[in-house]
Amino acid sequence: MDNPVNSTRNDEAIGYDPSAVEGKWQNAWRDRETNTTDVAAAPDPFYALMMFPYPSAEGLHVGNLFAFVGGDVYGRFQRLQGHNVFEPFGYDAFGIHSENYALKVGKHPMDLIPQNIANFRRQVERAGLMVDWSKSVDTTSPDYYKWTQWVFLQLLKQGLAYKKQAAVNWCPSCKTVLANEQVVGGACERCDTPVEQRLLSQWFFRISNYAQRLLANLDGLDWSETTRTAQRNWIGRSEGAEISFTVTKNGGEHSIRVFTTRPDTVFGATYLVIAPEHPMVATLTGGVYRTAVDQYLVRSAKQDLVTRKSSTEKTGVFTGAYATNPATGKEIPVWISDYVLMEYGTGAIMAVPGHDDRDFEFAKVFGLPIVRVVCGEGEEPSAPLDEAFTGNERGIIVNSGRFDGMTVATAKREIVAMLEEKKAGHPVINYRLHDWCISRQRYWGPPIPIIYCDEHGAVPVPEKDLPVVLPYVEDFKPDDSGISPLARHEDWYCVPCPTCGKMARRETDVSDTFLDSAWYFLRYPSVGIDETAFDSAITNRWLPVNSYIGGNEHAVLHLLYSRFVTMVLHDMGLLEFEEPFTRFRAHGLIIRNGAKMSKSKGNVVIPDHYIEKWGADAFRTYLMFLGPFEEGGDFRDASISGVKRFLDRLWASVTSAVESPGDSSSGDPDVLRKLHQTIRKVGDDIPRLSYNTAVAAMMEYMNVLRRGERAASRVEVTPLVQLAAPFAPHIAEELWEKLGNSGSIFDAGWPSFDEALAASERIDLAVQVNGKTRGKLSVPRDIDQDAAVGLAMKEESISKFLSGPAKKIVFVPGRLLNLVG
RNA sequence: GCCCGGGUGGCGGAAUCGGUAGACGCAAGGGACUCAAAAUCCCUCAUGCUUCGGCAUAUACGAGUUCGAGUCUCGUCCCGGGUACCA
Numbered sequence: 001m002d003n004p005v006n007s008t009r010n011d012e013a014i015g016y017d018p019s020a021v022e023g024k025w026q027n028a029w030r031d032r033e034t035n036t037t038d039v040a041a042a043p044d045p046f047y048a049l050m051m052f053p054y055p056s057a058e059g060l061h062v063g064n065l066f067a068f069v070g071g072d073v074y075g076r077f078q079r080l081q082g083h084n085v086f087e088p089f090g091y092d093a094f095g096i097h098s099e100n101y102a103l104k105v106g107k108h109p110m111d112l113i114p115q116n117i118a119n120f121r122r123q124v125e126r127a128g129l130m131v132d133w134s135k136s137v138d139t140t141s142p143d144y145y146k147w148t149q150w151v152f153l154q155l156l157k158q159g160l161a162y163k164k165q166a167a168v169n170w171c172p173s174c175k176t177v178l179a180n181e182q183v184v185g186g187a188c189e190r191c192d193t194p195v196e197q198r199l200l201s202q203w204f205f206r207i208s209n210y211a212q213r214l215l216a217n218l219d220g221l222d223w224s225e226t227t228r229t230a231q232r233n234w235i236g237r238s239e240g241a242e243i244s245f246t247v248t249k250n251g252g253e254h255s256i257r258v259f260t261t262r263p264d265t266v267f268g269a270t271y272l273v274i275a276p277e278h279p280m281v282a283t284l285t286g287g288v289y290r291t292a293v294d295q296y297l298v299r300s301a302k303q304d305l306v307t308r309k310s311s312t313e314k315t316g317v318f319t320g321a322y323a324t325n326p327a328t329g330k331e332i333p334v335w336i337s338d339y340v341l342m343e344y345g346t347g348a349i350m351a352v353p354g355h356d357d358r359d360f361e362f363a364k365v366f367g368l369p370i371v372r373v374v375c376g377e378g379e380e381p382s383a384p385l386d387e388a389f390t391g392n393e394r395g396i397i398v399n400s401g402r403f404d405g406m407t408v409a410t411a412k413r414e415i416v417a418m419l420e421e422k423k424a425g426h427p428v429i430n431y432r433l434h435d436w437c438i439s440r441q442r443y444w445g446p447p448i449p450i451i452y453c454d455e456h457g458a459v460p461v462p463e464k465d466l467p468v469v470l471p472y473v474e475d476f477k478p479d480d481s482g483i484s485p486l487a488r489h490e491d492w493y494c495v496p497c498p499t500c501g502k503m504a505r506r507e508t509d510v511s512d513t514f515l516d517s518a519w520y521f522l523r524y525p526s527v528g529i530d531e532t533a534f535d536s537a538i539t540n541r542w543l544p545v546n547s548y549i550g551g552n553e554h555a556v557l558h559l560l561y562s563r564f565v566t567m568v569l570h571d572m573g574l575l576e577f578e579e580p581f582t583r584f585r586a587h588g589l590i591i592r593n594g595a596k597m598s599k600s601k602g603n604v605v606i607p608d609h610y611i612e613k614w615g616a617d618a619f620r621t622y623l624m625f626l627g628p629f630e631e632g633g634d635f636r637d638a639s640i641s642g643v644k645r646f647l648d649r650l651w652a653s654v655t656s657a658v659e660s661p662g663d664s665s666s667g668d669p670d671v672l673r674k675l676h677q678t679i680r681k682v683g684d685d686i687p688r689l690s691y692n693t694a695v696a697a698m699m700e701y702m703n704v705l706r707r708g709e710r711a712a713s714r715v716e717v718t719p720l721v722q723l724a725a726p727f728a729p730h731i732a733e734e735l736w737e738k739l740g741n742s743g744s745i746f747d748a749g750w751p752s753f754d755e756a757l758a759a760s761e762r763i764d765l766a767v768q769v770n771g772k773t774r775g776k777l778s779v780p781r782d783i784d785q786d787a788a789v790g791l792a793m794k795e796e797s798i799s800k801f802l803s804g805p806a807k808k809i810v811f812v813p814g815r816l817l818n819l820v821g
Numbered sequence: 822g823c824c825c826g827g828g829u830g831g832c833g834g835a836a837u838c839g840g841u842a843g844a845c846g847c848a849a850g851g852g853a854c855u856c857a858a859a860a861u862c863c864c865u866c867a868u869g870c871u872u873c874g875g876c877a878u879a880u881a882c883g884a885g886u887u888c889g890a891g892u893c894u895c896g897u898c899c900c901g902g903g904u905a906c907c908a
Binding site: 225226229230233234236238240258259260261262273314337338339340341343344345348349350351352356357358359361430431432552553555556589591596625626627628631633634636638639640641642643645646648684685688690692693695696697698699700703764765766767768770771772773775776797808809810812815816818819820 | 822823824825826827832833834835836837840841844845846847848861874875887888889901902903904906907908
């Protein structure tokens with residue numbers, strides 16, 4: 001801007017060149033370290049976190065960027081409020097996605113990931129995020145996963161990591177383990193061979209020990225309600241009872257324990273079912289039934305996990321054994337079926353076909369008796385059931401001896417008491433939450449730091465020997481030579497036992513990617529510190545995270561695992577807090593052609609060329625304007641032009657204010673009123689992530705500003721530049737500089753609003769007759785009811801709807817008057 | 822099936838506590854400027870009637886509560902997401 005004379009002004013006033021402005025400020029931010037936070041000294045810490053992405057080869061897409069910009073607007077706003085905001089960024093680069101992609105393109109993930117990361121960083125910088133790049137994290141770097149392995153060892157030390165046999169999906173043709181998402185319709189996605197299940201010895205974390213605490217703490221968290229609900233459902237607390245059924249077999253007495261949430265229906269239990277994996281299967285199975293049972297066991301063991309869990313067709317086999325129903329004293333048959341899961345409850349159920357859909361279906365298939373023990377309103381106790389009656393709110397107990405006539409709720413209590421007396425049952429609380437299996441028979445992850453010694457068993461790798469480095473191997477493909485790719489590399493897995501020094505064998509499985517991401521937020525502030533996973537003073541200063549923004553697809557696993565790991569470290573005395581994220585908000589999804597934008601749907605849009613064409617500021621603001629941040633919206637590139645127009649006008653207004661020779665220190669009262677209303681509105685909207693309405697409010701103000709003939713003055717324009725800064729940071733910096741300020745606008749604070757200036761003298765009072773709006777009156781703001789009624793009745797256009805004086809008057813001061821005739 | 826969301830003009834959306842439905846933006850139509858186009862600027866823009874003053878109807882559908890309902894209650898239909906034999 002070397003020659004601000006009228007002849008050139010038009011060109012400058014209309015439109016601006018985003019690439020020049022944005023390049024200038026991105027360089028300035030880097031050179032001046034504007035976005036670098038002094039984590040040790042900052043007086044007013046605010047940790048603004050966004051979920052780190054998996055750095056795909058295609059690059060960051062619009063859906064990712066939407067989430068990041070939303071987080072960035074929040075972070076920048078907090079900084080403008082005067083906080084020392086720490087906004088880090090990193091990469092969740094281990095895992096099956098990267099590995100599969102590497103296999104597909106025939107490259108090694110270790111070569112691929114650095115390129116992808118460089119590309120992501122370029123995109124994020126180009127989008128103008130306020131990221132502190134001095135504290136970035138890459139989960140595949142040994143500097144990072146050294147501490148992931150350390151976290152594993154801490155859980156082991158606490159007795160929270162253990163090994164057990166567990167089923168995995170196995171492709172008999174590829175001779176490899178498949179992840180659930182690689183099983184398509186019960187077959188291997190690559191060779192279409194039917195998948196089987198196979199038992200492997202795997203590492204688990206005892207997250208189920210924390211079920212009650214993970215559930216209870218949810219009440220105190222400032223999180224999206226949908227996310228908390230999803231976690232509650234996942235943890236799945238059920239109150240019920242455990243009941244014992246006695247089996248007399250070969251002269252011995254055995255007891256089968258079942259879990260039920262409906263002890264009130266025990267009189268209707270006409271048979272028992274145990275899971276195929278139940279330890280008592282062999283004991284219970286009698287001679288002639290053995291062959292059929294064995295066949296059934298083989299069959300259900302072969303079926304893959306996905307199909308077995310999704311098919312609802314009932315299959316089963318009779319064991320030959322009978323148990324005694326402790327309520328009725330009757331003998332009932334014991335069956336085996338895979339609709340009963342060994343992982344939940346006791347792996348055995350009492351079947352009440354009259355009042356459970358699954359039991360009903362099973363009873364129909366095998367011709368087992370169905371007994372009604374609950375009646376709905378107006379139903380006869382003897383009426384047959386043509387489907388299970390599961391509604392229990394108004395149910396009344398029948399056919400249950402002395403419990404008849406009780407409500408379901410009362411009977412639950414009374415029947416459990418009766419069973420307790422007989423020593424045949426007691427109340428129990430069960431959780432759906434299973435222990436977390438962290439073993440992966442894969443290459444692309446951190447090796448689990450364990451060494452197996454013939455003499456000493458599973459020996460943890462000493463902490464001083466971490467990291468256990470993942471070797472660069474050419475044949476990382478899980479092929480037919482064995483289970484885990486690392487198990488093919490003797491030179492790697494043969495190591496001396498840390499305890500006795502004799503030759504031993506490393507664990508060749510790697511850990512789950514979710515373990516990498518379950519603690520990364522602890523690492524960010526301590527990046528660069530080599531001696532520890534996280535510096536205690538720094539961590540307790542910056543965490544828990546003030547604001548966490550991410551996708552609801554991680555509502556359960558990632559967020560739950562992070563909470564679990566944090567709780568364990570808290571219990572070990574390593575952290576002062578036990579919940580990692582004070583506030584969490586889930587953003588919405590970006591829809592393109594009617595579907596969520598995702599690689600699998602094939603509808604991703606890469607933002608680069610939009611940013612090139614319209615500028616990062618316009619693109620960011622457009623993304624925030626297209627719909628409510630927490631709901632997402634349609635990506636339709638046509639609408640970007642409206643936002644660009646707004647920024648052009650902002651540029652033009654500031655330019656003319658700067659150049660205008662007239663009075664620039666005062667403003668038009670109407671404009672100033674709108675300005676102060678806008679400052680209030682934007683300041684209210686941003687914290688509740690109502691970004692779309694914040695942008696709309698700024699546009700409205702811009703329309704008011706441009707209404708008059710005269711050029712805008714500095715007082716009218718300067719606060720608007722500050723309000724726009726979180727959305728359009730580059731142009732805001734540039735205009736801030738044009739307005740004669742030095743230093744970053746982000747260190748200049750947020751404009752304050754004056755309540756008195758924001759209020760107007762006169763208001764429009766809506767006047768209704770019988771609830772229908774018939775007109776409006778321009779009246780003083782503080783008009784009272786009588787004065788308002790008097791004015792209204794004088795208006796012929798209003799009074800014509802009334803035949804006489806109003807019988808009832810509803811007056812809402814400052815808003816409306818309703819005359820009821 | 823179950824659990825969450827959601828359904829408002831041609832389109833994206835707004836209406837924060839039950840108080841003027843359609844802010845803001847896009848698209849469309851008209852006009853100004855221009856040799857022309859782009860850009861820019863101005864105007865119109867829910868629907869139907871209209872004597873051009875207005876009037877009526879409208880927030881998926883049907884009931885209800887209320888002076889007043891997009892908003893609350895009950896029922897029905899549709900769409901999106903999550904989850905799934907959890908006893």
